[in-house]
Amino acid sequence: MTADFPKGRAPSIRDVARLAEVSHQTVSRVLNEHPSIRDSTRARVRLAMEELQYRPNQAARALSKGRTRTIGVLSASSSQYGPTRCIAAIEDAAREQGYFVDTANLATADAASITGALEHLQDQNVEGLVIIAPQVRVFDVLAGMTLDVPYVSLHSTGGEGADARAADQIAGARLVTRHLIDLGHRDIVHLAGPQDWIEAEARMRGFLDEIDHADLSTHPPILGDWTADFGYFAGQELLRVRDFTAVFAANDEMALGLLHALHDAGLRVPEDVSVVGFDDIPLARHAWPPLTTVHQDFRATGRRALALLLAQMQGQSDHTEDPPVARLVVRASSGAVPGRNTLLPKRY
Amino acid sequence: MTADFPKGRAPSIRDVARLAEVSHQTVSRVLNEHPSIRDSTRARVRLAMEELQYRPNQAARALSKGRTRTIGVLSASSSQYGPTRCIAAIEDAAREQGYFVDTANLATADAASITGALEHLQDQNVEGLVIIAPQVRVFDVLAGMTLDVPYVSLHSTGGEGADARAADQIAGARLVTRHLIDLGHRDIVHLAGPQDWIEAEARMRGFLDEIDHADLSTHPPILGDWTADFGYFAGQELLRVRDFTAVFAANDEMALGLLHALHDAGLRVPEDVSVVGFDDIPLARHAWPPLTTVHQDFRATGRRALALLLAQMQGQSDHTEDPPVARLVVRASSGAVPGRNTLLPKRY
DNA sequence: TTCACAATTGTGACCGTGCACACGCACATA
DNA sequence: TATGTGCGTGTGCACGGTCACAATTGTGAA
Numbered sequence A, B: 001m002t003a004d005f006p007k008g009r010a011p012s013i014r015d016v017a018r019l020a021e022v023s024h025q026t027v028s029r030v031l032n033e034h035p036s037i038r039d040s041t042r043a044r045v046r047l048a049m050e051e052l053q054y055r056p057n058q059a060a061r062a063l064s065k066g067r068t069r070t071i072g073v074l075s076a077s078s079s080q081y082g083p084t085r086c087i088a089a090i091e092d093a094a095r096e097q098g099y100f101v102d103t104a105n106l107a108t109a110d111a112a113s114i115t116g117a118l119e120h121l122q123d124q125n126v127e128g129l130v131i132i133a134p135q136v137r138v139f140d141v142l143a144g145m146t147l148d149v150p151y152v153s154l155h156s157t158g159g160e161g162a163d164a165r166a167a168d169q170i171a172g173a174r175l176v177t178r179h180l181i182d183l184g185h186r187d188i189v190h191l192a193g194p195q196d197w198i199e200a201e202a203r204m205r206g207f208l209d210e211i212d213h214a215d216l217s218t219h220p221p222i223l224g225d226w227t228a229d230f231g232y233f234a235g236q237e238l239l240r241v242r243d244f245t246a247v248f249a250a251n252d253e254m255a256l257g258l259l260h261a262l263h264d265a266g267l268r269v270p271e272d273v274s275v276v277g278f279d280d281i282p283l284a285r286h287a288w289p290p291l292t293t294v295h296q297d298f299r300a301t302g303r304r305a306l307a308l309l310l311a312q313m314q315g316q317s318d319h320t321e322d323p324p325v326a327r328l329v330v331r332a333s334s335g336a337v338p339g340r341n342t343l344l345p346k347r348y
Numbered sequence C: 001t002t003c004a005c006a007a008t009t010g011t012g013a014c015c016g017t018g019c020a021c022a023c024g025c026a027c028a029t030a
Numbered sequence D: 001t002a003t004g005t006g007c008g009t010g011t012g013c014a015c016g017g018t019c020a021c022a023a024t025t026g027t028g029a030a
Helices: A013-020 A024-031 A039-052 A058-065 A081-096 A111-123 A136-144 A166-182 A198-213 A228-241 A252-264 A298-313 B013-020 B024-031 B039-052 B058-065 B081-096 B111-123 B136-144 B166-182 B198-213 B228-241 B252-264 B298-313
Strands: A070-076 A100-106 A128-132 A151-153 A188-192 A246-249 A274-276 A293-295 A327-329 B070-076 B100-106 B128-132 B151-153 B188-192 B246-249 B274-276 B293-295 B327-329
Touching (some): A013 A024, A013 A039, A058 B058, A081 A298, A100 A111, A166 A274, B166 B198, B166 B274, B188 B198, B252 B274
Parallel strands (some): B070 B100, B070 B128
16 A cells, blocks of 8 residues: 655654554654554554655754754854864764754854844754854954853853863964974064954964063064965065064965965075964965974864863763864974075075 | 743743733734734834844744745865855855755765765755765765755756756866967876766866867876875876876866975976966965966855755746856966977976 | 725634653553 | 553643634725
8 A cells, every 4th residue: 555645745743653553642752762662563653654755844843842953053264274174073073963053154254244144043043053253353242142052162262152272273373483493583473364363363372472482572463364365465575674584374375375475586495484384274285395384183173162062052061072282294394594694585 | 021031931922922912923923024013013012022032933933834944055075165165155145045054064975974964954854955066976876866855966967956067167177278288288187086076077078178179189187086185196106107298187286286296306387397277276376386277256156056946946947147157367387388398307 | 873895913723743641451469 | 359560552732833714993985
């Protein structure tokens, strides 16, 4: 009896029940793996579900149980390498745990679109939020609105949301700055990220801390926008006015743009100038010359963020693994200081 | 009267109704902007909603209306530049249209995880799917399972789902191949993408078409994996055994890895070898030398995919804008052929 | 004033699932 | 035989909206 009645609607639990000649509640129990069901009954119900191609209605389940099993991910800057990897890791982990992931991207980080995206996610009745929006402004907005679900931010200022990463950034920046100092550099320029980004701030802080620690002085950092284009532009400006032997770019993209400008000017790296970056994007090792940088495990960061969120959602204390550490990766773009000379273009 | 009763549950439409002294149906009408509501009533209801911080329950709405207003995005390879941009564009556009976006990432493209992810999305009762999973295998899996919702794939083989992009890839590959031929190159190697990717196939086809068209012969393409690491490796191999004056890499990452290998070997680009890529990632213009490549507008592709899907969901014919065109971007990595010489390392 | 008709509002059922509770039955125990 | 216990299953309602339909009120013309 191949019952195949479409009747407009998708088959419901009661359709299955009728076909299996049991009550709807029994079907529900099979779905939820209730222990006390006779094997023969279970088999009959399973068969009926198969027959009707039954698929549980999440909306009804969510309504009845008061749980959506959905978490929201808010992401600014989602075209950047790091955040992208984090998101992928979060989604993998969430799916593994049976959660759905609802995403909202911010094209621009103005207050209106931030609140808009957060409202949108909450409208979907998410049970928790992961916020990968490292701009300081996002946190201002967060502080100004009450979220009615727990959340984790990947770049906390130490506010209400759990902190998953900030510490690393400072440490990483110190590592790579120290590396340059150890190579003998005394005039190091920092090509920073946008002022309103938490990570940019942290990396700059790490840089300045280490400079201080070594009793050096430095030019005020150049404030960039993370893009390779800006790195290129900044490189051109730097060559015109500054005196330095090394540049610490706050991310790899800017470092690569900077290398481009240096090449254009006929300077050699690292013989004339050392350049280091941050993030260790896959292209860093294939830059010319290969880029010294700070490696971070973005997937681990993403997984950890989700673990933290789930723990928080279940009201548990946060006994998750330690945050991933930033690791210095030395490649060919950093070298010993070229004997205190000023920067005059040389023959290549 | 600041009524603020938490009573465990989130406030419902009936709580609002009670406070505003109307029926629950009136509240529903206000929510849905029904025309015939007295202004004073509407205002009273709005006030009550504000007062209770009422937020409509999507699950209930979805259950009642039979619509979730959610679309699913399946994405393999989500850490790559192009797909990532597409997804962001899709999400923006969807949110604009009042849709929620549910995402699932594929870590690996084996059949099990593909069906798993698709089931996961359909379990959420999505109304439509965008599939950004350019591996041929994905389409095999799709052909083998019946999706119960309309879908659009960004890289169709011309099957059931609407085709949003494939044509471009061939044309783009022809453009850049033609460019090399016009520069006088006769021995061009193609560093292809993984065989099981639709785009890789299309780009290779475009390359071979153009080679044919110019009555040239070519070595069998090298089959890569899109990564810069592979480009580097392939470059080393090529230098050992092959005779060529130009390389067309199927994407920019591999092209950059290849440049690295060429630099290592002391070869000059484009004086000794011309290199071209595909995609025009932001770093392409800052490679050394800046990379000739094919530009595509990923955001437009994403927007178009969503438009197609929505049209399909509403049963409309597909009168959306034309697919974005691939555009040749000539930079410094391609140059005139070096007079038919074989490749011997030269002084830099 | 009365009536037709439109505008506005209310009533009750229903969407698909899960929960609390009740029921029947087999079996062990006294 | 009467009673308690636990397994397997069924009944009815709740979840928070929307829909169809009914009821009430307001308006203008006869």
